[in-house]
Amino acid sequence: MYEGAVQDLIDELGRLPGVGPKSAQRIAFHLLQADPADVERLAHALTEVKARVRFCEVCFNVSEAERCRICSDDRRDRTAICVVEEPKDVVAIERTREFRGRYHVLGGAISPIDGIGPQDLKVRELLTRLADGTVTEVIIATDPNLEGEATASYLSRMLRDVGVQRVTRLASGLPVGGDLEYADEVTLGRAFEGRRLLDA
Amino acid sequence: MYEGAVQDLIDELGRLPGVGPKSAQRIAFHLLQADPADVERLAHALTEVKARVRFCEVCFNVSEAERCRICSDDRRDRTAICVVEEPKDVVAIERTREFRGRYHVLGGAISPIDGIGPQDLKVRELLTRLADGTVTEVIIATDPNLEGEATASYLSRMLRDVGVQRVTRLASGLPVGGDLEYADEVTLGRAFEGRRLLDA
Numbered sequence: 001m002y003e004g005a006v007q008d009l010i011d012e013l014g015r016l017p018g019v020g021p022k023s024a025q026r027i028a029f030h031l032l033q034a035d036p037a038d039v040e041r042l043a044h045a046l047t048e049v050k051a052r053v054r055f056c057e058v059c060f061n062v063s064e065a066e067r068c069r070i071c072s073d074d075r076r077d078r079t080a081i082c083v084v085e086e087p088k089d090v091v092a093i094e095r096t097r098e099f100r101g102r103y104h105v106l107g108g109a110i111s112p113i114d115g116i117g118p119q120d121l122k123v124r125e126l127l128t129r130l131a132d133g134t135v136t137e138v139i140i141a142t143d144p145n146l147e148g149e150a151t152a153s154y155l156s157r158m159l160r161d162v163g164v165q166r167v168t169r170l171a172s173g174l175p176v177g178g179d180l181e182y183a184d185e186v187t188l189g190r191a192f193e194g195r196r197l198l199d200a
Numbered sequence: 201m202y203e204g205a206v207q208d209l210i211d212e213l214g215r216l217p218g219v220g221p222k223s224a225q226r227i228a229f230h231l232l233q234a235d236p237a238d239v240e241r242l243a244h245a246l247t248e249v250k251a252r253v254r255f256c257e258v259c260f261n262v263s264e265a266e267r268c269r270i271c272s273d274d275r276r277d278r279t280a281i282c283v284v285e286e287p288k289d290v291v292a293i294e295r296t297r298e299f300r301g302r303y304h305v306l307g308g309a310i311s312p313i314d315g316i317g318p319q320d321l322k323v324r325e326l327l328t329r330l331a332d333g334t335v336t337e338v339i340i341a342t343d344p345n346l347e348g349e350a351t352a353s354y355l356s357r358m359l360r361d362v363g364v365q366r367v368t369r370l371a372s373g374l375p376v377g378g379d380l381e382y383a384d385e386v387t388l389g390r391a392f393e394g395r396r397l398l399d400a
Contacts, residue, residue: 008249
């Protein structure tokens, strides 16, 4: 509908996840009217991210060096590995400041419907990391949905087979600050199942 | 939270209209895993749009030449001008195939609250286009909201003063395909006000 370059930009923006045709048009017009330096910065950030960012050779988190900041940090506990699906999960867990160990990013979850099996994830690489026996606890922090749970039970079986001392899974239950009446029945069921004794 | 280039890209994406921090992160990770050629195409489209696109010297629609496609098209009726707020409104009206005249893009609407007055819009340029008397009808197609209506009444007074033969405004009423019960009261009121005789 638009002339060359505007339509090209709308088309490219429309390919991004969560950006529909209306938003693509809105963003394109915003950029048309924006300061050229701002647009240049965005174009540069795109080029840079592809040129500089790769995946950590140890944990497969995003990194600008061969090893990510966490894997290069000697103060991080070597005996615990937290297994997550995506790099953004690492950021979410780091934000809690609850975990001082290292991570392993699988790059997704097992999903037969999307044709993703264990061989498509960094599972073999996880087993290699466990081979020397330094790691005593593996915390499985895949998403609490169908694919995440399938991945968790697959990994838990496999990790027990290779003799990891403790294999744990993040607790499911009521979100803090939420209302009990708005919790879905599966979450509420899990909260019952996982109930804890209160200190007297 | 992320290392350099990833965080830079998330920050830049987060500045776009309608893109929150979560979407910015989602888009950034999508791009990280995307084919480098796709990301290059997006970066190129951004650079190109700033390098090649300007505003038509006649109607202020977006254009890659001095005059936009519509202003350069001799088959378009020179006696009618449709006044709109933004280039995307031109596209919306073109899609209806109802109008064969030319456009004038104001670049916004009068909005005292945002400090936008007639002098910030292409109003003087519109008057210049009307000076030779070729144009016999001006259709005011600003948005049917507070700012658009204010702009429409301002323009209509001004256009009558300079002696344009017909100054019209797009009809307000019920959206086609909608349910009467879901129409807001202002729209329904307008639909009553603008009711038409049915052919017998």
